[in-house]
Amino acid sequence: MDIEKLNKIKDEYSKIIQKKRIMVCSGTGCTSSKSDVLLKNIQDKLEKDGIKNITAHKTGCFGFCAKGPIVVIDPDEIFYELVKPEDANDIVEAVINNKVVERLLVKENEKYVEKWHKLNFYSKQERIALKNCGKINPEKIEEYIALDGYQALYKALHMSRDEVIDVILNSGIRGRGGAGFPTGKKWKFAKEAKGDVKYVCCNADEGDPGAFMDRSILEGDPNAVLEAMAIAGYAIGAKQGYIYVRAEYPIAVKRLNIAIEQAKKLGLLGKNIFGKKFDFNIELRLGAGAFVCGEETALMNSIEGKRGEPRPRPPFPAVKGLFGKPTLLNNVETYANIPNIILKGANWYKSIGTKTSTGTKVFALGGNITNVGLVEVPMGTTLREIVYDIGGGIPEGKKFKAAQMGGPSGGCVPAKYLDVPIDYDSLNEIGAMMGSGGLIVMDDSKCMVDIAKFFLEFTVDESCGKCPPCRIGTKRMLEILTRITEGKGKDGDIEKLERLASNIKKASLCGLGQTAPNPVLSTLKYFRDEYEAHIYHKKCPAGVCKALTQVHIDEEKCKKCGICAKNCPVGAIEGQVGKVTFKINQDKCIKCGVCITKCPFKAISK
Amino acid sequence: MNHCEGCNGCKIDEKLEKIAKKYKNVEGGIISALHEVQDTYGYISSTAQKYLSKELNVPMSEIYGIITFYSRFSLVPKGKYNIQVCMGTACYVKGSEKVLNRFKEKLGIKEGETTSDGKFSIESVRCIGACGLAPAIVINEEVYGKMDEKKVDELIEKYSKM
Numbered sequence: 001m002d003i004e005k006l007n008k009i010k011d012e013y014s015k016i017i018q019k020k021r022i023m024v025c026s027g028t029g030c031t032s033s034k035s036d037v038l039l040k041n042i043q044d045k046l047e048k049d050g051i052k053n054i055t056a057h058k059t060g061c062f063g064f065c066a067k068g069p070i071v072v073i074d075p076d077e078i079f080y081e082l083v084k085p086e087d088a089n090d091i092v093e094a095v096i097n098n099k100v101v102e103r104l105l106v107k108e109n110e111k112y113v114e115k116w117h118k119l120n121f122y123s124k125q126e127r128i129a130l131k132n133c134g135k136i137n138p139e140k141i142e143e144y145i146a147l148d149g150y151q152a153l154y155k156a157l158h159m160s161r162d163e164v165i166d167v168i169l170n171s172g173i174r175g176r177g178g179a180g181f182p183t184g185k186k187w188k189f190a191k192e193a194k195g196d197v198k199y200v201c202c203n204a205d206e207g208d209p210g211a212f213m214d215r216s217i218l219e220g221d222p223n224a225v226l227e228a229m230a231i232a233g234y235a236i237g238a239k240q241g242y243i244y245v246r247a248e249y250p251i252a253v254k255r256l257n258i259a260i261e262q263a264k265k266l267g268l269l270g271k272n273i274f275g276k277k278f279d280f281n282i283e284l285r286l287g288a289g290a291f292v293c294g295e296e297t298a299l300m301n302s303i304e305g306k307r308g309e310p311r312p313r314p315p316f317p318a319v320k321g322l323f324g325k326p327t328l329l330n331n332v333e334t335y336a337n338i339p340n341i342i343l344k345g346a347n348w349y350k351s352i353g354t355k356t357s358t359g360t361k362v363f364a365l366g367g368n369i370t371n372v373g374l375v376e377v378p379m380g381t382t383l384r385e386i387v388y389d390i391g392g393g394i395p396e397g398k399k400f401k402a403a404q405m406g407g408p409s410g411g412c413v414p415a416k417y418l419d420v421p422i423d424y425d426s427l428n429e430i431g432a433m434m435g436s437g438g439l440i441v442m443d444d445s446k447c448m449v450d451i452a453k454f455f456l457e458f459t460v461d462e463s464c465g466k467c468p469p470c471r472i473g474t475k476r477m478l479e480i481l482t483r484i485t486e487g488k489g490k491d492g493d494i495e496k497l498e499r500l501a502s503n504i505k506k507a508s509l510c511g512l513g514q515t516a517p518n519p520v521l522s523t524l525k526y527f528r529d530e531y532e533a534h535i536y537h538k539k540c541p542a543g544v545c546k547a548l549t550q551v552h553i554d555e556e557k558c559k560k561c562g563i564c565a566k567n568c569p570v571g572a573i574e575g576q577v578g579k580v581t582f583k584i585n586q587d588k589c590i591k592c593g594v595c596i597t598k599c600p601f602k603a604i605s606k
Numbered sequence: 607m608n609h610c611e612g613c614n615g616c617k618i619d620e621k622l623e624k625i626a627k628k629y630k631n632v633e634g635g636i637i638s639a640l641h642e643v644q645d646t647y648g649y650i651s652s653t654a655q656k657y658l659s660k661e662l663n664v665p666m667s668e669i670y671g672i673i674t675f676y677s678r679f680s681l682v683p684k685g686k687y688n689i690q691v692c693m694g695t696a697c698y699v700k701g702s703e704k705v706l707n708r709f710k711e712k713l714g715i716k717e718g719e720t721t722s723d724g725k726f727s728i729e730s731v732r733c734i735g736a737c738g739l740a741p742a743i744v745i746n747e748e749v750y751g752k753m754d755e756k757k758v759d760e761l762i763e764k765y766s767k768m
């Protein structure tokens with residue numbers, strides 16, 4: 001491969017991707033809602049009608065997953081939501097006649113919005129890591145090349161290794177995998193480490209349950225990660241890269257394999273890349289369902305074919321990592337930013353975001369929010385903007401209670417901090433963390449003690465068992481939390497939780513244990529009254545913890561219709577239709593809440 | 607541990623031989639080999655463990671340690687229909703626990719167990735990445751979204767007849 005050939009592919013395919021194309025989302029979310037059948041129907045219809053100048057393709061996630069499958073008509077960027085396989089004919093007819101299918105457009109404020117970038121959901125977003133998702137067919141490297149793909153690698157190979165690292169350093173980019181360590185520094189350490197064999201690794205284990213940023217990047221734009229890893233390989237002096245990816249992500253694995261094959265074929269991976277004295281290859285290694293393998297040293301053990309237990313640090317991976325050699329490890333999203341930074345320069349990147357947190361961050365917005373999906377915003381955007389302007393607010397007229405950021409290692413952000421700018425330092429200050437980008441919104445029907453217990457159950461389950469503070473300590477904390485939610489909380493439990501938390505944080509071997517108590521600590525900080533209500537008043541204010549909840553029928557409101565009794569799955573409601581007001585037998589009641597939803601007079605409550 | 611002698615998954619068949627050959631000289635290849643065995647047979651039999659141990663030159667104790675460490679590997683066969691209920695945060699917040707409980711109640715088994723007729727098994731899994739469809743479940747690769755208790759009943763009925 002030489003630059004003339006690359007530019008030739010670029011020219012040829014830039015023309016192709018500017019033609020009329022029907023782009024069908026083929027991310028995991030949309031595939032689950034049958035977007036694969038839809039694409040096939042569209043292609044069949046095009047073929048049946050003998051249409052050659054319009055084509056249909058799969059593409060990466062648009063982020064608007066709650067309303068999938070998503071279809072976009074390029075180059076006009078007409079955006080359709082909730083498209084069913086049966087809609088294929090209408091869509092094709094409309095494209096042929098330069099019309100739109102109005103019923104499939106998104107409706108905002110009673111008006112149909114035609115174009116992708118006019119939607120409120122996208123108005124405050126800035127897509128850098130996700131820039132190609134939704135634009136190209138991720139299974140065709142030529143389409144990546146059409147949008148400047150592999151130009152950054154060419155440029156980097158014509159810079160000195162120090163110059164490349166300086167650009168990354170000056171851009172200010174920090175690791176997107178959670179801890180936020182400056183990426184340029186990491187590269188510098190790895191370059192300076194002594195050794196003739198070095199490795200470049202990509203962390204695609206995405207362990208935070210409720211996060212799918214990395215998956216979407218791999219599914220929508222796998223070549224960006226390959227290109228960035230090759231640039232890193234050149235900068236630190238490595239010939240071999242490994243991507244450690246979750247086996248639970250079959251579509252991502254498949255597309256990565258395709259991308260690697262295609263890159264090899266074009267000579268963008270392999271020997272003497274761009275005619276330079278630089279060889280680079282990439283292999284995939286599949287994770288096997290262990291959260292701790294996202295931790296860097298555990299990940300390296302796992303690639304080596306061992307149990308994924310963390311190793312003590314130091315020595316740090318930059319000195320002694322994979323197979324005992326100096327190793328650079330970055331997260332998928334971190335890598336996805338690199339080609340752009342090399343092409344457009346450090347100053348461009350620095351101009352986005354805040355002073356200490358430059359660039360953008362992708363969040364997986366989930367939970368009790370209208371627009372569940374992926375969003376990429378400049379650092380410094382507030383939570384309020386994400387939840388209300390982009391996320392469309394809380395459904396069913398409920399109120400925002402808290403957002404959990406950073407998954408099981410992170411903390412919750414209560415309503416009073418909705419206006420705090422989202423960047424590494426501001427979040428640390430309020431006891432939350434950026435994490436990898438999981439952002440779960442909770443409405444006022446959620447019990448924060450129950451949520452803390454949920455995360456602790458996760459860490460207890462995922463603790464690898466190597467070090468006692470994490471293995472035993474988190475278990476003891478979980479026992480106390482369980483007791484509290486079962487109405488058996490005791491005076492002194494809160495203090496015990498705090499003491500355990502502080503010891504576990506100090507004494508654990510790896511980041512898993514060191515951060516495991518965070519969800520408990522942050523809920524204690526902001527929702528201590530809920531813990532106290534459970535322990536001292538034997539009440540769950542949100543009505544979630546069954547042992548502490550009673551369902552009551554308001555005698556005055558009850559119209560004796562008997563609908564509740566008819567719907568009760570355990571026959572716990574007694575009374576006589578038209579005669580005797582209905583009552584709940586608390587011994588039998590399982591607090592399922594069916595009666596509450598069925599009562600036409602809203603006479604039943606928790 | 608001869609209990610699985612003769613059962614189809616355990617014989618040293620061509621597939622197993624091929625897997626061992628492929629990873630024999632790959633540094634750290636044992637996990638990749640176990641992945642393929644798991645995907646091919648639905649579990650990793652003791653015969654397969656012994657064979658890989660010999661061929662890849664990894665002690666049995668280490669192989670057993672690896673299998674039990676990673677939740678994706680299983681020592682026993684799963685049901686014909688393996689039901690995975692997502693317990694990721696997004697699904698949990700949307701009520702996946704109720705969905706899981708309904709499956710357990712209806713099938714009379716716990717997580718990690720298989721019904722006596724070998725038809726169903728239940729697992730709770732971490733985020734399957736279909737958060738937009740929360741709460742979501744997977745039955746043998748097929749994803750079902752926006753689950754509730756009624757849909758659980760319908761699915762059990764559908765798969766019971768299949």
Ligand SMILES: Cc1cc2nc3c(=O)[nH]c(=O)nc-3n(C[C@H](O)[C@H](O)[C@H](O)COP(=O)(O)O)c2cc1C
Pocket residue numbers: 174175176177178179180181183203204205206207208291292293294295296297329330331332334335436510511512
């Ligand atoms: C328990 C634990 C789990 C982790 N999981 C992930 C993960 O799923 N993905 C990830 O990129 N980093 C994860 N990390 C962080 C990595 O150890 C590492 O810091 C990161 O991959 C470095 O890349 P970055 O500098 O680009 O962020 C985890 C850390 C810990 C302690």
Ligand code: FES
Pocket residue numbers: 025026027028029030031061062063064065068069070
């Ligand atoms: S998976 Fe389709 S929009 Fe995300």
